[in-house]
Amino acid sequence: MSHKVVLITGASSGIGKETAKKLLADGHIVYAAARRIEHMRDLQRLGAIPVQLDLSIEEEIVACVDNIVKEKGRIDVLFNNAGFGLYGSVEEVSLADARYQFEVNVFGLARLTQLVVPHMRRAGSGTIVNTSSVGGKIYTPLGAWYHATKHALEGWSDCLRLELRPFGIDVIILEPGIIETSFGDVMTEPLLNYSGAGPYKEMAKAIADTTRKSYQAGGGSSAALVANTVANAIAADKPKTRYAVGKMAKPLISLRKWISDRAFDRLIMSQMK
Numbered sequence: 001m002s003h004k005v006v007l008i009t010g011a012s013s014g015i016g017k018e019t020a021k022k023l024l025a026d027g028h029i030v031y032a033a034a035r036r037i038e039h040m041r042d043l044q045r046l047g048a049i050p051v052q053l054d055l056s057i058e059e060e061i062v063a064c065v066d067n068i069v070k071e072k073g074r075i076d077v078l079f080n081n082a083g084f085g086l087y088g089s090v091e092e093v094s095l096a097d098a099r100y101q102f103e104v105n106v107f108g109l110a111r112l113t114q115l116v117v118p119h120m121r122r123a124g125s126g127t128i129v130n131t132s133s134v135g136g137k138i139y140t141p142l143g144a145w146y147h148a149t150k151h152a153l154e155g156w157s158d159c160l161r162l163e164l165r166p167f168g169i170d171v172i173i174l175e176p177g178i179i180e181t182s183f184g185d186v187m188t189e190p191l192l193n194y195s196g197a198g199p200y201k202e203m204a205k206a207i208a209d210t211t212r213k214s215y216q217a218g219g220g221s222s223a224a225l226v227a228n229t230v231a232n233a234i235a236a237d238k239p240k241t242r243y244a245v246g247k248m249a250k251p252l253i254s255l256r257k258w259i260s261d262r263a264f265d266r267l268i269m270s271q272m273k
Helices: 014-025 037-046 058-072 095-123 144-167 183-195 201-215 223-235 249-258 261-270
Strands: 005-009 029-034 049-052 077-080 126-131 169-176 242-245
Touching: 005 014, 005 058, 005 095, 014 029, 014 037, 014 223, 029 037, 029 058, 037 049, 049 058, 058 095, 077 095, 095 126, 095 144, 095 169, 126 144, 126 223, 144 169, 169 223, 169 249, 183 201, 223 242, 242 249, 249 261
Parallel strands: 005 029, 005 077, 029 049, 077 126, 126 169, 169 242
Antiparallel strands: none
């Protein structure tokens, strides 16, 4: 089946939006889902079907899947891309905010997947792409809650892959590095709100400065690079399990694998000055 029915979450900006554009250009039927539906009018003009979806609201998750299946009879590809980065010290971030981080990055994603899987299983085929991060393999100070969700997603996806393999469903883990999106801006403001004036203020300001420099124009890879990677993965007969893509993705993952914990700690902290 060359033209597939694709559901992309987090499609209002960045990787999600660029992937939607790429898959539309490739001739696929794309449902573009996000909380900010007004930010997807450009995708709608290109042929995408916009969907209002807040992954913390059960009713919206259920309605999203039900409507697509009603209209098209199937969902061939689920790209679980929505998510955000909650940064701040473990001491200062409230557990309510930490729970919301997990609700969006893990549990909302998991609920959507639960609802899509039966349709793929009955069809005997399908592809699920989960956006993890280099942050699912490494760690940084003041990023405990964000990294915890991505580390959880890595393990969750590995288990899901083994469960669904007998039914012809592929599970792919996407591990972007530094990508030129709004991630840096979205992450630094809450970081400074939580930890910019307390006992971790020096560390928080150093991380904010480093992050802004990393995500400024020319500091990372284009979101289009990730979009092309996703397009190639869903077109492959035998896609890879993991795709590390973008600036610093492969080097950081390799370093974490091959050097000691203490050496990696020193490396990370050397970037916080």
